[in-house]
Amino acid sequence: MDLGERKKRILHAIINDYIETAEPVGSRTIAKKYLTDISPATIRNEMADLEDLGLLEQPHTSAGRVPSDKGYRYYVDEIMEVKYPTPQEIERIKYMLQITTINEIDKIIKRTTKLLSDVTKYTSAVLTPSMKKSFIKSLQLIKVTDTDVVAVVVTDTGIIKNVVIKTPKKVTDSTILKLNNILNEKLVGLSINDIGLSVISDIQNYMIEYSEIFSAVISVIYESLKEDNGEIYLEGTTNIFDYPEYDDKDRARSFLSLIENKELLAHIFSESSDNLCVSIGCENELDKAKDCSIVKATYNIADKNIGTIGIIGPKRMDYPKVVGVLKSISCILTEIFENNL
């Protein structure tokens, strides 16, 4: 759909103004503030056209116009220019994320989340890599007591996971050593999805004498890894109160209850087809998310497109800025993880 230059300019102006003021925009405002070369009357005619096309909406007769979901979509796809952070800002971001005495992925992720919400003033969410897409880099059993064993799994994506195992009978150091050797030999390099019955029964052949302990160990490890979908970190959840569209109690509640449900969020943020993805209002699958917008970008660990960072906010969102920030920060993250793993 090509609108023609003037309609684009008008739509652009309306969306800019609405994003800034949260008030329906009238023709006079546009003519005065943005397009002094066109008269209000002309703008009115164009606005009526844009409304017919479904890009604008009128809350009621005699109110100004408000962008529709479709209008925002057109704006994001065809009109807006992404506002990237300045080189200075980029440097500052890198500085804030990188300096850390203890180089844990978790820490960097948490800081990123905070940074995102600070910079954008919206709610930010970051999803850590899921076990499922990772390969096992190391698997070690640690004997804590005679019947308590902890399995420590380290992946190529830097996740470290502990699994507590209560063994059905006492284990000795030498049993642990033996199990360790065989588990390492057989499982290192595999992904969770690769571990199936065939692999397990294959290993079982090697350890008939420990079969009882082995079964306990492997099933617990397997279950525990399988159910790992990555973790969600959130920041700036109360930022929505700054936006008048959430003055309404029910809206605020529905937004916050969406955000409270970590499984739901993990789901929303995990299905990352594109490197950057903007979902506006009704484009969101979930009913609860139908009056907000979600922008998400992926970052890489171990060359895999594996984690997601994102922003949840009102549809009236500063898309150019949010998209710019997310793109930049996802690149920075990828870069940091490249150098640190």
Added chain:
Amino acid sequence: MDLGERKKRILHAIINDYIETAEPVGSRTIAKKYLTDISPATIRNEMADLEDLGLLEQPHTSAGRVPSDKGYRYYVDEIMEVKYPTPQEIERIKYMLQITTINEIDKIIKRTTKLLSDVTKYTSAVLTPSMKKSFIKSLQLIKVTDTDVVAVVVTDTGIIKNVVIKTPKKVTDSTILKLNNILNEKLVGLSINDIGLSVISDIQNYMIEYSEIFSAVISVIYESLKEDNGEIYLEGTTNIFDYPEYDDKDRARSFLSLIENKELLAHIFSESSDNLCVSIGCENELDKAKDCSIVKATYNIADKNIGTIGIIGPKRMDYPKVVGVLKSISCILTEIFENNL
């Protein structure tokens, strides 16, 4: 302060009614609904007395009375009878918390949090044990790559913590083995607070040949454990929207921003002097918590009074129920951890 039987009954009735309805309570209501043997006029006189004593407040002339913080305090200390869950409910709670294939403390804690908010309809918070109060039960280094080592610390309180260490030069398996042996021998049984310069330099004598790697390892482990204050889990954060006192946007915001700050919450919940503690309104140190009430109880792991479960809600809280539930569940938790560690 002894009020006399009638005043107590009246205060009791007012608080009950106010907790139920959230509306200022008038003398007529009391006479009709609760104390049919006394006339409204008498109740009015008594109410005036109670107001003089600072136990009741009047939002404005010609409105009913509302309990003051002091009034709630008197109610909690002198009047209310704790409502414990029924034996059937206790059984159900035990059932819900205990059945778990993978016996991780984390899981039980998360379920407890959810359960608390489901049962009480308020916001619940659970604080996991802090490293600081725990003793090291096992400390193992795992070599992941030539320069990446993971230290796994297991405590008597069941916390498992991973510390990622980048060594300044390559380490061999035998170095790891040696370090492991010495660290275990020297540190197991100590608490984090016990680890000081003297202990560290003592160990250092044993490993002059590895001093470089050792320094890296010990400092990272020490820093990482030292900063661990336990983690906060929250559930039911949107429950406050059910309570009309939070219809007001600013109140809701201030409540939610209190809740958003995990460090603050951890602080509030960590200073547990008593086994059960009720803080009403102004009794809370933090300004942001001045218009809500916090009830918390401690649970034990390894015979140490170490974790906290709690409820945050409006001052108009169902104290008898909340106190009963918290007392019961903290006992159940202690019991579960006794049998499982």
Added chain:
DNA sequence: TATTAGCACTCTAGGAGTGCGAGTGCTAAT
């Protein structure tokens, strides 16, 4: 033919005015 000025019309937000109901405190009677 595209643009614009003018104008009648529509609709909402917000303020003023009003009556009702709930509740109180005081006084006098029981």
Added chain:
DNA sequence: ATTAGCACTCGCACTCCTAGAGTGCTAATA
């Protein structure tokens, strides 16, 4: 000591009204 009665207070909800913002249409203009 308790209670009935009554005058008084105050907030809430309701209605009414106006001002203001914005539209769409029509006729004039470039």
